[in-house]
Amino acid sequence: MSVKTPLAIAAAIILVIAAAAAAFYVVAVKAPSDLAHKTAEGVREFFNFTPQVRVNQTIVIEQTTPILEVATVSREMFIDHSWKQTWLKSTKTIQVQGVFTAKAGFDLRQPFRIDIETRPLRVVAQVPPPKLLSIDMKDYKVLKDEDGWWNSVTPQDREEAVRQIRAEAIDKAEHSGLLEDARGSLEARLRGIVERNGSTVVFRHESADRRLQ
Numbered sequence: 001m002s003v004k005t006p007l008a009i010a011a012a013i014i015l016v017i018a019a020a021a022a023a024f025y026v027v028a029v030k031a032p033s034d035l036a037h038k039t040a041e042g043v044r045e046f047f048n049f050t051p052q053v054r055v056n057q058t059i060v061i062e063q064t065t066p067i068l069e070v071a072t073v074s075r076e077m078f079i080d081h082s083w084k085q086t087w088l089k090s091t092k093t094i095q096v097q098g099v100f101t102a103k104a105g106f107d108l109r110q111p112f113r114i115d116i117e118t119r120p121l122r123v124v125a126q127v128p129p130p131k132l133l134s135i136d137m138k139d140y141k142v143l144k145d146e147d148g149w150w151n152s153v154t155p156q157d158r159e160e161a162v163r164q165i166r167a168e169a170i171d172k173a174e175h176s177g178l179l180e181d182a183r184g185s186l187e188a189r190l191r192g193i194v195e196r197n198g199s200t201v202v203f204r205h206e207s208a209d210r211r212l213q
Helices: 004-047 155-174 178-195
Strands: 052-055 057-061 069-087 090-107 111-120 121-128 132-147 203-206
Touching: 004 052, 004 057, 004 111, 004 121, 004 178, 057 090, 069 132, 069 155, 069 178, 090 178, 121 178, 132 155, 132 178, 155 178, 178 203
Parallel strands: 052 111, 121 203
Antiparallel strands: 052 057, 069 090, 090 132, 111 121
């Protein structure tokens, strides 16, 4: 056996070890780190905030939220509402119509976190529950403002009619599928970001009160 043979074997072993170390670095360190930063950047571009990102339970990017809420969908709604009040068989009536714009999305004061798992490499997104963020009246018409014989409509009655039509708009928005659309829109955006970077994503959701106050 020549002297070169042991040297060649040793060199080959060193190359194998180096290749294994390089492969481990790529799989266990670089790929998760790249996915973490690309996912965070994609979220920031779309939604104007950066979620907390963890790799194997270690925080690598802290959450920054210059905004408190992010709206992902909006919908216009038409509400026709009647208010009546009877006193001693005398009925006063107010009938109003309103056009509202409802916006739904997410409260960023609740947990919004991206976890990068390495075996297999994937994204696990924990997002807050969708909620109705705002309900704004764009137009308002009074179709009837009618006194009873001895039961007159008061300014307080008109305020109550406006309060009730807004409450009806909130209830309609919350049961119209708007919140589900908000969740679907967010998930579609996140899925696009992650798949663009060659990975997959699963979602974990928290339950909470979604009622607009």
